[in-house]
Amino acid sequence: MTLSLFLEQLLNGVQLGVMLFLMASGLTLVFGIMNFINLAHGSLYMAGAFAAAVAQQATGSFVLAIVAGVVAAALLGIVLERAILQRFYTRSHLDQVLATFAIILILNETTRMIFGPSPLRMSLPHALSGSVPILPGVPYPTYRLVVLLAGLVVAGLLYLVIMRTRMGMWVRAGASDRTTASSMGVNVPVVFSGLFGMGAALAGLAGILAAPILSVQVGMGEPVLILALVVTVLGGVGSIRGAFFAALLVGVVDTFGRVLLTPALGSMAIFVTMAIILAFRPRGMFATHG
Template identity: 60%
Template sequence: MDWILVAEQALNGLQFGLMLFLLAAGLTLVFGIMDMINLAHGSLYMVGAYLAAATALATGSFVLAVAAAVIGTALLGMLLELALLRRLYQRDHLSQVLATFALILISNEGVRMIWGEQPLMLNTPAALSGPVELLPGLMYPAYRLLIIGVGLAVALLLFLLVTRTRIGMWVRAGASNRAMATAMGVNIKRLFTLVFGFGAALCALAGALLGPLLAVQVGMGESILILAFVVIVIGGIGSIRGALVGALLVGLVDTLSRTLLPAVMRQLASPEVASNLGPALASILIYVLMAAVLFWKPQGLFPARG
């Protein structure tokens, strides 16, 4: 197999994994700190993509589109937390699942009412529409390199925020012992609202950046939400480091398996069998990975309270 193809797919897996990290980081913060199962997390990703596409169509600026998506979705997330979700913190997980599943249905219908049934187009910035030569013979799209750079920068900033700042100390204290953090003067309600808004902003950033690569359409958040849950289960609930490692593993395994497995199967079986069996095996490989991690480390690779 051509090494250029493998290198391109590895970079695609890195790019996909970093975008999964933006989704999973917010989800693992909400799940690990607030003990809140939020199935509507993917809907915030969808709203961010739609806000970015609508702003880009209105202004012609991709930078303004990303900024509008991040700010607007963060405000929407904080409003949802204040109006509804904080009433679910003391309820059982079944109530949280039912309420946030209802939010998925409401979000999908709300998007249909505002933007219609047809997908919106979000174009790649003209300055980043061409390829970049990374190595002799290896050309890679400049926009995907931008996504990789933004993902790595956000991962570094998020790590520094959680581990090196006072706000991060409050977040870790609230996750470890909510009652003690309150007794020490931390406003837990305000902290939770800010954390939820921050998680919504990360979702919007992922949606805005992936918009030019994927269709901006109703229901786009449901499929990627499943992968985000797989990531936090592999990495460890509540762990930012685990979310990063889990996202990179899922992104690389999913992308490389879809390229390499069909090629390997063609060497072992007939073309008809390979064309059917290869993609099927590739689609379940990340769940096999999750099952293996849970078998050896039931709390994930980097549990937050390990």
């Protein structure tokens, strides 16, 4: 492997990692702070992608598509939370898994009924559809650089919100100790609803940004959900910083595993890495809980 190919693959890994981070950040917030396992996070990702694809077909605008996707995912998230999920906050993890798994099945079938089984198209504006040279003789798709940039901006903003604002403080307090935070005057249900909506919007954004690269189809959320769960657990449940570094690690390990190892070993690379890290850091790389 030449140096330029190595650097290109490294960039591919980081870029994949950033996409996973967008998905995992919402998941880790909800899981970490609300202690709620939301498997339907993948459905919110799908909802974002579908809403964006439909909005783009109707209006022809990529920007409007992004807005529509984020709003749709956030709305769906809030409706789900208000109508169903908040009843499960105090139940066991198994109940939560069952309920949200049922929601995956229902939303998948509903989407299939509305949009049919064939994948939808989401195309790129002309300015983003080409490639730019990042090294001599190595063109790189412009859109992937945009996704990389968007992911880094979202990561930075989230970090600022969580570490530097009052709401972020409540969130961190809730993540560390729910009962004490509540007795210190934090309105936990409101924080939870807001947080869930934000997590849903992030999942939707991840789906929209992935839509021009990936196939927009029923069930598109599940394979990503599995990777996002790996990232969440590796990073330490509830830690944005952890999710960020774990996502980069997963992206890079997966990319080089696919390139350097046989197919069977390559697809195991992430999970072997996870097993090794969890053996030494059972609570993940940046555990938040005491």
